[in-house]
Amino acid sequence: MDEPPACADRAHVPVTMMRTxxxxxxxxxACESDRPVATRSDEALIHAIAxxxxxxxxxxxxxxxxxxxxxxxxxxGAPAEMAEDAVQDVMVTLWRKSASFxxxxxxxxxWIYTIARNRRIDMVRRAxxxxxxxxxxxxxxxxxxxxxxxxAGSDRDAMVRRAMAALSExxxxxxxxxxxxxxxxxxxxxxxxxxxxxxxSRLRLGFSRLRETLGQDFAQELTDT
Numbered sequence: 377m378d379e380p381p382a383c384a385d386r387a388h389v390p391v392t393m394m395r396t397x398x399x400x401x402x403x404x405x406a407c408e409s410d411r412p413v414a415t416r417s418d419e420a421l422i423h424a425i426a427x428x429x430x431x432x433x434x435x436x437x438x439x440x441x442x443x444x445x446x447x448x449x450x451x452x453g454a455p456a457e458m459a460e461d462a463v464q465d466v467m468v469t470l471w472r473k474s475a476s477f478x479x480x481x482x483x484x485x486x487w488i489y490t491i492a493r494n495r496r497i498d499m500v501r502r503a504x505x506x507x508x509x510x511x512x513x514x515x516x517x518x519x520x521x522x523x524x525x526x527x528a529g530s531d532r533d534a535m536v537r538r539a540m541a542a543l544s545e546x547x548x549x550x551x552x553x554x555x556x557x558x559x560x561x562x563x564x565x566x567x568x569x570x571x572x573x574x575x576x577s578r579l580r581l582g583f584s585r586l587r588e589t590l591g592q593d594f595a596q597e598l599t600d601t
Contacts, residue, residue: 418484419477426474437488438467445492452496462495469495539589547582550575 413421413432421437424430442463449459469491477487540548553559553567561579565572 418488419479422470422474422477422484422487423479425471426477434467434471437470441485441488442467445488448489448492449496449499454496454499458499462492462499465495466492535590539586542589543582543585547578547585550578551582551586554579 411420413424413430413436416424416433416436418437418440421430421433424433425437445463445466446456446459449462450456454462466488470488473491477484482490540551543551549568550564553564554561559567561572561575565575568575
């Protein structure tokens with residue numbers, strides 16, 4: 377190749393060379409479009425798939441590369457059956473992504489083996505993260521509650537609501553903040569802007585009334601939720 381003129385802007389030379397290679401590749405593919413499929417270059421076959429969705433071109437590439445890709449994957453540790461499945465995936469990807477192939481940046485074989493290598497990486501990742509088993513207890517739904525359990529829960533909720541409604545507004549407020557919002561006594565005092573002693577007194581009186589209404593065990597269960 378001749379050296380560019382001394383006055384040429386060298387920053388544009390790589391771009392010009394790339395465009396020249398792209399044009400040459402497109403010209404070569406166009407020239408090969410009239411040739412029998414079996415005699416075309418790999419690049420021309422990929423171009424035929426991208427431009428004309430040529431199944432004959434895909435079949436020819438499969439004929440050329442399927443055995444080589446399978447051997448490549450098996451050398452990487454893939455079992456024969458898995459490698460055969462991966463070959464099919466590689467060819468499907470080639471069909472779908474053929475328009476992204478750029479002959480000026482990589483040869484057809486390099487591009488195809490890159491697809492195969494990415495597929496192998498996916499296989500390794502999948503093997504390292506097995507599919508969840510339907511027998512795993514984590515993926516089993518909780519058993520449906522019986523009618524008796526549902527009724528008992530409904531009765532319990534009604535009892536708690538009645539007991540809470542019997543409290544004064546001040547007592548109900550501090551109990552809700554303590555047992556449902558999880559605030560400390562000091563945080564409740566700050567929230568309500570009242571003395572800490574007042575908060576403790578309201579809690580003590582309110583809980584005493586709940587214990588009278590619900591019973592000691594039931595009231596203690598309420599505070600544990």
